[in-house]
Amino acid sequence: SLFGLPEQAPHERVLLATDPATGLKAILAVHSTARGPAFGGCRLWHYESEAAALNDALRLSQGMSLKNALADLPFGGGKAVILKPEGQFDRPALFAAFGRAVQSLNGAYITAEDVGTTTADMRGMQAVTPYVSGIPREGAFGGDPSPKTAWGVFVSIRAGARLVLGRSSLEGVRVALQGLGAVGWHLAEFLHQAGAKLVVADVDTAKVERAVAQFGAVAAHVGEILAADVDVLAPCALGASLNEQTVPAIHAKLIAGAANNQLATPADGDALQRRGICYLPDYLVNAGGIISVAREYRNEGEEQAVMAEVSKIAERVEELLQRVQAADSTPARVADDWARSKLVRPA
Ligand code: NAD
CATH class of the missing domain: 3.40.50.720 (NAD(P)-binding Rossmann-like Domain)
Structure with missing residues (x-):
């Protein structure tokens, strides 16, 4: 069903974003904002089919809801996947278009890096949306989770x-x-x-x-x-x-x-x-990575405090x-x- 996979709560919203000029085809899945804005990375991947990409986005975003909840973060769960364009493409332009799609959700979804995306991609998006994390800042905490x-x-x-x-x-x-x-x-x-x-x-x-x-x-x-x-x-x-x-x-x-x-x-x-x-x-x-980018996003980043929070996963x-x-x-x-x-x- 388009309205949810078996054995999971339905998603609050799913955005299909396209931008022909850059070749962007992305799925932004907001599973739950019950705990706060949906927070989860963005994957750039070559999928066998659009259905496979949707399935991945839905499964990953639900996982983020569960992950953020168990880590006691004040965030819900979301995830985005970008279907990797065939051949050569203008990477900064693609991520700017993706950033505009993130911005269109007005903060319901906050993105960061995941498989296939980099801190440079995240930094580039800052020009079009504030709803992005996982960016190294000079002299401050943050970056690669x-x-x-x-x-x-x-x-x-x-x-x-x-x-x-x-x-x-x-x-x-x-x-x-x-x-x-x-x-x-x-x-x-x-x-x-x-x-x-x-x-x-x-x-x-x-x-x-x-x-x-x-x-x-x-x-x-x-x-x-x-x-x-x-x-x-x-x-x-x-x-x-x-x-x-x-x-x-x-x-x-x-x-x-x-x-x-x-x-x-x-x-x-x-x-x-x-x-x-x-x-x-x-x-x-x-959950260590999302704990890190969430603290960075909330400006509570400090190496020792983050490591102490990550260590609590053992408890x-x-x-x-x-x-x-x-x-x-x-x-x-x-x-x-x-x-x-x-x-x-x-x-
Ligand atoms: P990555 O792309 O840097 O590393 C994945 C590695 O797996 C690559 O070296 C790749 O060559 C290898 N690989 C791919 N297919 C393989 C196979 N069949 N057998 C053996 N190796 C194979 O990704 P990453 O950031 O290290 O993330 C790894 C996994 O952890 C992903 O599933 C990601 O979603 C998850 N994850 C990552 C983070 C993070 O902070 N980066 C946080 C939470 C979850």
Whole structure:
């Protein structure tokens, strides 16, 4: 249905924005403004079809509602996708047109970077709309959220290793990393510093070679990384990596990673639980970036305070696991109910 995907609350509004002069085709999805303006990044991606782009925008924006609610941010959830124009295009002009579309929503949606977009794209948009964040400011806090996202995933893995695997530290814990991009690379650094043993895969072999040289990581084939013989699996590439085909082959007992929408369907979360695998929901553990850009947007950015707020994700992991035990359910379903109960304006 155009008015919502199965198993989700309907969106408040969805804007289809076009600008023939620049080739812009974008979908701006505002899932919920119950907690405040919808805040979520903008993805630039080559989609197989317009329907696939819409599906991605709707799923991602709902995820932002749940993420922002669980992180106790005074923001609702939204997300935008730009369908990447074929061939050469004028990037600044494209983002200016996208910025005008953001501006047309009068603050109901605030954007930032996501896969395929950069801090330079965000900076360019400032000329046409104030509803943009994730911009490095000289002498002030802000910019690339990925190190903060990686830190949130790291503290989640550390908490999960203690609570699920009974490991008091990450020394010697084997972690498989799918994707060594902006977040995955920082996560590899944190894990390596903590003594974890890394198995890594990326379609970009140069990144894999660097990780082997820098962290002593073991390289795995991209088709085999999810089934690696490890303690922890960290999906940090794209969504739907946990599905009917991959779940039966997973060896890790704990999954925590940065990628959005890792579960292809809710049933895949149930299947993980049946296999005795603890899946820490993506939108709980990967909130570090939005915490960072939200503080920047509210002018409350200060490195130490932001890191302290991101570190609190570990406490939520602990609370989630307690709730899971009490409810005799799965982490994904319990987190969903918990987040949905918070889709109201904060006191
Ligand atoms: P990125 O584009 O910098 O990195 C993604 C990496 O995954 C790239 O190195 C790419 O080559 C690799 N990759 C793609 N397909 C792969 C495959 N099949 N197997 C192995 N590697 C593959 O993106 P990012 O900013 O690091 O984000 C990673 C994920 O985390 C995305 O799903 C994003 O939505 C999510 N996320 C990012 C942030 C953030 O702060 N950047 C915040 C929250 C969530």
